[in-house]
Amino acid sequence: xxxEAGETQGRQKAGTPVLQTGMKMLAAIDMLSKSEDGTTVSVxxxxxxxxxxxxxxxxxxxxxxxxxxxxxSAIYHLSLHVAELATKVNPAKELRPVLLPVMQExxxxxxxxxxxxxxxxxxPVIVERVEPVRAKFIRRGYEARxxxxxxxxxxxxxxxxxxxxxxxxxxxxxLDDSVYERVRRQGYAIVHSEWLxxxxxxxxxxxxxxxxxxxxxxxxxxxxxxxxxxxxxxMQRAAKRINNDLAA
Numbered sequence: 001x002x003x004e005a006g007e008t009q010g011r012q013k014a015g016t017p018v019l020q021t022g023m024k025m026l027a028a029i030d031m032l033s034k035s036e037d038g039t040t041v042s043v044x045x046x047x048x049x050x051x052x053x054x055x056x057x058x059x060x061x062x063x064x065x066x067x068x069x070x071x072x073s074a075i076y077h078l079s080l081h082v083a084e085l086a087t088k089v090n091p092a093k094e095l096r097p098v099l100l101p102v103m104q105e106x107x108x109x110x111x112x113x114x115x116x117x118x119x120x121x122x123x124p125v126i127v128e129r130v131e132p133v134r135a136k137f138i139r140r141g142y143e144a145r146x147x148x149x150x151x152x153x154x155x156x157x158x159x160x161x162x163x164x165x166x167x168x169x170x171x172x173x174x175l176d177d178s179v180y181e182r183v184r185r186q187g188y189a190i191v192h193s194e195w196l197x198x199x200x201x202x203x204x205x206x207x208x209x210x211x212x213x214x215x216x217x218x219x220x221x222x223x224x225x226x227x228x229x230x231x232x233x234x235m236q237r238a239a240k241r242i243n244n245d246l247a248a
Contacts, residue, residue: 028058029067033082038075095207095214096128098245103130103217106238110231112221114238116207117146117153119164122171124154124216149175152189152204153216159183160206160213188232192223199223203231205239209246217242 031047032039039047045055059076062068066081095116103114107130116128126144148154148168158165159180168174183189191202204218217239219231 025058025061028062029078029082032062032068032076032078035077038071038077040075044076095209095242095246098242099128099207099217100130102238102241103128106130106219106234107132109234110219110221110226112219112225114217114219115153116215116217117157117204118215119157119161119167120145122168123148124151124157126153127215148172150191150193151218152191152202153218155179155183155189155191156204156206156216156218157213159189160208164213188236190228190232201228201231203228203235205235207239207246208243 028044028048031044035044041052041056041059044050044059045052048055050058059068063070063076067079068076069079070076099116103116106114111132113129113131115126115130117124117126119125124146126146146153148158149172155175158168158174160183165174165180188203188205193200193202199222200220201223202218202220204216206213207215207217217235219235221231
C-alpha cells in the first residue's frame with residue numbers, strides 16, 4: 001500500500017476518502033483551543049496519545065501555517081489568526097436547519113417571538129428570529145444587538161463561556177459572579193424588565209455544540225401573559241431538542 005492510499009484510509013464521508021493527516025492536524029488545532037494557558041510538546045503528546053516526535057511535528061506545522069505560535073517559554077498557543085477567522089463565522093447559518101423547526105414550534109406554543117443570539121465582538125447579536133402570526137405581545141421595535149448584562153441572552157452567553165465573559169469584562173462592566181453561577185446552575189436566565197414602557201419577561205437557554213455554548217435561544221413576552229414556569233419549561237425543552245440534534 002502506498003503512502004497516499006494509507007493517508008486516505010479510515011473515515012469516509014459520502015464515499016470520498018478523508019485525509020488522515022488533515023484530520024490529525026485539525027484535531028491538533030482543536031486541542032490547542034482547549035489549552036487555555038498554552039501547552040508544551042510533552043503535555044500535548046500525552047493529551048493526544050501521540051509520540052512526542054509526532055506531536056512536535058504537528059505543533060511546528062501549526063506554527064508554520066500561522067495557526068499557532070511559541071512564546072519565550074516554548075509554550076504553544078493558538079494565534080490571532082484563529083480569532084480573525086472566528087469573527088467571520090455565523091453559527092446560525094450552519095445551525096439554521098436544526099434551529100428553525102424547533103423555534104417555530106416554540107413560537108406556536110407560546111405565541112411570542114423566539115430568537116437565537118450569538119456573540120459578536122463583545123456584545124450579543126440576534127442572528128435568527130421567528131415571529132408569531134398572531135402575537136400575544138408585539139414589541140414596538142426590534143434591536144438586533146442586545147445588552148450583555150441586562151438581557152437574558154447576554155447572561156446565558158457570558159455565564160456559559162469563560163472566554164466570552166473575559167472578553168466582555170475587559171471592555172465593560174459585568175454582573176456579579178453569583179448571577180452567572182446561578183444561570184449555569186439552573187440552566188437558564190430569566191429577566192423581568194421594562195422596555196419602551198412595557199413590562200416584559202425574557203427567558204434564554206444555552207445552545208451547546210461540542211461542549212461549548214454557541215448561542216442563546218430566547219423568548220420575550222409581556223409580563224403576566226404566561227407563567228414564568230411555562231416559558232422556562234418550553235425553552236428548556238426546545239434547547240434540549242436542538243442540543244441533541246447537534247450532538248447527533
